[in-house]
Amino acid sequence: MRAVVFGASGLLGRSAMRAFSDVAVTGTGFSRGESDLVRIDATSAADIEHLLSRGRPDVILNCVGERRPGVWAGAPDQAQDRNVLAARLIAEGASRWGARLVHISSDYVFDGTSAPYRPHSIPNPLNAYGRWKLRAEQAVRAACPDAAILRLPVLYGPTQFAGETNLTEIAHQISTGDRVVLDDVCVRYPTHADETAEVCRRLADALVQGQHLGGVAHWSAQQGYTKYRMALLIARHFGLVANRVHAGASDAVSGDRPVDCRLDCKSLPAALRPDRRRHFGAEFPAVVAPWLLPTRTSYRRDVP
DSSP states (O other): EEEEEETTTTHHHHHHHHHHTTTTEEEEEESSSSSSSEEEOOOOOHHHHHHHHOOOOOOEOOOOOOHHHHHHHHHHHHHHHHIIIIHHHHHHHHHHOEEEEEEEEEGGSOOSSSOOOOOOOOOOOSSHHHHHHHHHHHHHHHOOOOOOEEEEEEEEEEOOOOOOGGHHHHHHHTTOOOEEEEEEESOOOOEEEEHHHHHHHHHHHHHHOOOOOEEEOOOOOOOBOHHHHHHHHHHHOOOOOOOGGGOHHHHHHHHOOOSOOOOOOTTTTTGGGGGOOOOOOHHHHHHHHHGGGOGGGGGOOOOO
8 A cells, every 4th residue: 555644744644654654655744844754835736746646645644734823823824725725635636646535624613512523513613723624624525525534633642842732832831830821611632643543544444445434534532621621630740830720711712712522433433443542641641741841849739
């Protein structure tokens, strides 16, 4: 099997490269300079055509996307292109070259008012990112009807910089010992990137073997946490300055963050699920440890 992972420099993309390491896999990147990746612009039809015409992949995994709110505000057109235009061009390329496609989408296509959400639940995104991901899904279906669209929640795993995930960003914030106010309303379902990559690989294998999985699938951890609750877990485990971590409602009151987008994953066949479920409580310490700063332990107080 020949595979291409678009967006292989990102969190899920790196895990996917490991999941596909036993086959002929090509990873692409653009803004990060890993030497083992092919540098292409996923918003360029010419770049995509050149790569696919040379590699003739059997399957494509599209992990390209921009999820960071700071980028939405600072460069909305660029963020939209990375979420929508890239999805359309990659899907068109997959269809043109006869490759099967697994496209990554988000739980943010839902408004968070009627969880749990099934694959056939009606989307109603609240913010630009959710609208872009929904438009990307629509573009993928139009260009490549037999693609598998996989909706995911927030992911975590080994990161290259603290701001790459909500979890490591929170850990970095609270380890400074400064006062931090974190949302305690909106619930997230952090799911390990390696576990998710295994689902992607199994979807890809099924598609290449001729199974028709066209449509939408969901994968997610089922244990929910607010940002504040994640911070307390980190503080408790590492003995950080917990009395300076305060509960707030900033994400909820903004009106553009869904309160609870828990995904129902029951429709994903058992054969496509990972062999191992990674539990957040067991996995987060190793993920956040590299991003903790020394704190003023004289201010430490036990976490309730």
